[in-house]
Each structure stands twice: as structure tokens, then as C-alpha cells.
Amino acid sequence: MQHCDYYLCLTIYIVTFITGFSANVLAFYTLSRKVWRKPAPIDILLLNLIISDLLFLIFLPFKMQEVANNMVWNIDYFLCPLSGFVFYMTIYNSTFFLTAVSVERYLGVAFPIQHSLRRRPIYAVFASIFIWVFSILHLSIVYIVPYYNPSGTVPPSRNVCYEGFTDAQLEILLPVRLELCIVLFCIPLLICSFCYINFIRILSKLPNIGRRRKLRAIGLALGTLLVFVLCFGPYNVSHVVGFITKSSPAWRDKALLLSTFNACLDPIIFYFTSAAVRNTLGHIFITNLSSFTLFSINRTQYEDIDHWDK
Template sequence: MAMGAEKMSLNVSIPLVLTIYIFTFLIGLPSNLLAFYTFLMKVCQKPTPVDILLLNLTISDISLLIFLPFKMVEAISDRAWTLPAFLCPLTSFFFYSSVYISSLFLMAISVERYLGVAFPIKYKIRRRPAYATAASVVLWVVGCAHCSIVYIVQYQDPSQNRTAPFNNASHCYEDFSPRQLLVLLPVRLELFLVLFCLPFTVTIFCYINFVRILVALPNIPARRKQRAVGLAVATLFNFIVCFAPYNLSHVVGFVQNESPSWKVYALLLSTLNAALDPAIFYFSSSAVQRAFTNCLATLWNKLSTILSRCHLHCFTRCGEGGREGEVTSGMEAEELMT
């Protein structure tokens, strides 16, 4: 994995990149903050393993969204890194860490859901929030340790891949020397196998059996079965659309010994993960469903009030204009008759 912004092809338009970034930021940030607040309140009141895992997933998404404006500035500057040099590896580290940590937590959530329905009695007895907390720490360490390749690559050949001046500008992680690729390409392949293939395989197994068991149970409400199907579909859609293309580019790059030209499009799809995860929160937690519903209802009420006031104001002004027109016409008629 090229832990940084891969060199954008000239065929990739800046408006396209900005559109994806802005859409992800505007949709992902408020929804993730709302989900974060909801899960935080639940964890503080009565922590459950799935709430702890979902809380960590929101933190991962928020970390990507916080650094996303720096990527917007980079796109506006036509790939030139005009920000302080230290922000280049820092932004890349959090940007890519979020992508892979999200895949790990999606896997952990699928495992928790599967164990809860496959072994309801045994799992309920052994279910402890401390286990979920320990698992969260391990997943963060694994994800961050792999993505530390950002700094390793920078100092592997600092003269080549530092944010050095280029045409009166500086660029952040676009070209890699043969010495850097010698380290980077095997790491990319490992990321594909360990942080994508393994979580994806486990997630598919868990959700297929999770849905199969719930659908077969006669005493489960239809609403819960629909939530289970929605959760499985949303999660697998996230893996296939957001994670698969970018990770497949690692394999192609390893075989070709260079980054494929379409890698930038796959990277944009990975960014959308932060905007799609709220759908998983919605199907995973009834508390998040209520929070989202209440928030949308509040926004709709405020919007309706504003529109009603504007309509009333326009109607009043039009009415006054009509009355003024009638008075003026009457005065003109009197003058003509006089």
C-alpha cells in the first residue's frame, strides 16, 4: 500500500476529487458525531460489547474526517502540498489507518453478532465489556502498526519521498524510489491479505450464518430480521465498494512492480467509507435509529417553520402590494374622471 496520496493521473479531474471529499465530509461528520454521542452515552450508562466496538468504529471514521480537509486543500492545489511538511505523513497515517481499522472493527462487530445468535446461552454467560475493550485496543495497535509504514517509507529514502520542492511547490508521497518500493510493495501485499482478505472472509461467514439463524427462528420479530438483513447488506456493500478496489490495487501493483493508474479512483471509494458507516450504525442499534429519526424530525420541523415564515412573509408582501395597486388605480381613476 502506498501510504500517502498516490500520484494522480492527469485524467482525474479536481472537481471529481473535491466532490467525493466534500460529500463524505458533509454527510459523514454530522452523522458520525451523532452516532459517537449516542454510543458514548450508552457505554457510560450500561456498556455492552457491541456498543464499545461501534464507538471505536465511529472514532476511526471521525479521525479520517478530521484530516479530510487537508486532502481537500491538496486537491485544490492540484496535488501540491502547500501545508506544513509534518502534516503530510500525519495526514496520511490517520487517513489510511482509519480505512484499515474500520475493516477490522466491522469484522469484530460481525463476530459479536454471530456469537450472540449462534451460541446465545454460552456467549451471554461469558460476554464481558472488558473483552470488547481489550479487543479494541488490539485492533487499534494492529492497524496503526501496519500504517506506520508511512514514516518508515519517509525515512527509508528521505531524499526521494520527502515533501521536497518541485516546480515551486511540494508534493506529498507521490513517487517512490526503487529502494522504497522494495519495502513498500510486500507491505501492500500483507495489508491485502491480513487487513482485508481476513476481515472480509470472517465477516461474510459471520453475517451469512447470522442472517440464516435469525430468519429460521419463528419467535423473532420481523423488524429485527429486517435489521439483521440490512446490517449484513450494508456491511458487505461497504467492504465490496469501499475496501475491495483499493486493496486489489495492492495486488496489481505488487505484480506490476508499480502503482496502477486507476489506484486514485479506488482511493476515492475508500474515502466514502466514512459516509457509509452510519448506515451500519443505524441497523446495528435501536438507540442510533431513534437518534437519527429524532434529529431528522427536528431538522424537518425547523425547515418547515422557516419555509412557513418565508411563505407568510411573501404572501403578506404580495397582499400589501396588491392593496397598494388597488389604491393607486383608484386614485388614477378619480384623477381621470376629474
């Protein structure tokens, strides 16, 4: 059985849940209003990415509970494959939606006229539906395998979640994990790398874009690629190692922590990609700053009056 370091895993899960949930709720509120008023393809893709992250965060407490109980699953077992399915499905959802955003941004600078003429929000809706269905179908294996028992032998222990697979289950699971690595990570990574590398190359040569705006766009592209590799790379490498060694590597849970942390990093991408999110955060910051300043002034005046009264 894999063992996730108690303090490390629980700390990262809690930090991810608190910061990621609040940031994604704010981004969801902002982008949903933007999409309702004037939908743009990239806003629709980002909104779906937010929904995927929120769904991931809603089921994250199950992982927190598992770690808190030393990787022992002491609640109803049917929640194990269900939470695992949502957990892993939304991770791969993120890779696809981040890739779709990279394609949208690349087309916008590589073929600005043609893309603006053919740019329709409905295309982003169809792409989003395809991504959800594709991820659900591929990750359904996570829900099915724990119940797969063709030999009729004693099933794996029900007090451990998504571990202790039989040889028959591993014969199905390990090749599928390798396929997930290739289809749901490697191919999106290649597409994302192609789009952002060419995006940077084209953007750096455009003379009519301000230096500050250009640097922000290039920084966003490089940051997205870095998040893609660091958050999803190690976990998908564990699929390859598991396929070769015929067992899950001991560091698999620690690699999964990086994928978990992606839910905190996605809002940063929302901030730099969407002007609506930037404006909302700026408005909130200014409002809070004004309230704090007004409170400080009133408190100072009260202390002065109290001083003279004495």
C-alpha cells in the same frame, strides 16, 4: 505521478466531509451517552469505529488541499507522512471494527445463551485496544517510508506527497502493501463473510422473530458485506497490482475514493445496529417536524390577520 480528477475527487471529498462529519458527530454523541450509562460490547465497538471515522475526517482536508493544488504538496512536508498515516490507518481500522461487529452479531444468534452469559464490555474494550495497536503498528510504514533513504541519494521531491518513491523504498513498500491487503483486508473479509452468511442462515430459520425485524437484520448484514467489498476491495486490489507490476496503478487514487466514501456509509450501519442511534435520530426528526409545523401554523395565522387588516 498519479493524477486524481480535480472535480471528481474534490466533490467526493467535500461531500464525504460534510455528510460524514455531521453524521458521525451525532452518532458519537448518542453512543457515548449510551456507553456511559449502560455499556454493551457492540456499542463499544461502534463507538471506536465512529472515533476512527472522525479521525479520518479531521485529516481529510489535507487530501482536499492536495487535490485543489493539482496533487502538489505546498505545505510543511512533515504533515504529508502524518496525514497519510492517519488516513490509511483509519481505513483499515474500519475493516477490523466492522469485522468485530459481525463476530458479535453472529455469536449472539449462533450461541445466544453461552454468549449472553460470557458477554462482558471489558472484552470489547480489549478487542478495541488490540485493533488500534495492530493497525498503528502495521500502518507505521506509511510514516516511515518517505524518510527512508539508505543510499544517501537525493530524496524524492518534497512537493509531492506519498509518490515518487526510490527503488529502495519500493522494495519495502510494495511487499508491505501486499501484506496489508492479505492481513488487513482479505482475512477480515473472510471472517465477516462467514459471520454474516451464517447469521442470515440462522436468523432466517428462527420462528420467534418478527418478519420486519428479521428483514432489517438481514438487510444490515448484506449491506455491511456490500460496503466492505465496494469500499475497500478496489483499493486493496491496487496493492496486488502494484506488487506485480512494481509500481502503483494509475487508477489507485480513484479506488481510494471508494474507501473515503465509507465514512458516509458507516453511520447507516450505526443507525440499523444501534437502537440508541435510531431513537436519537427519530427524536431529532420529530422535534424538527414539530418546529416546522408550528412555524407554518403561526405564519398562516399571521398572513390571515394581515389579510383581514387590509
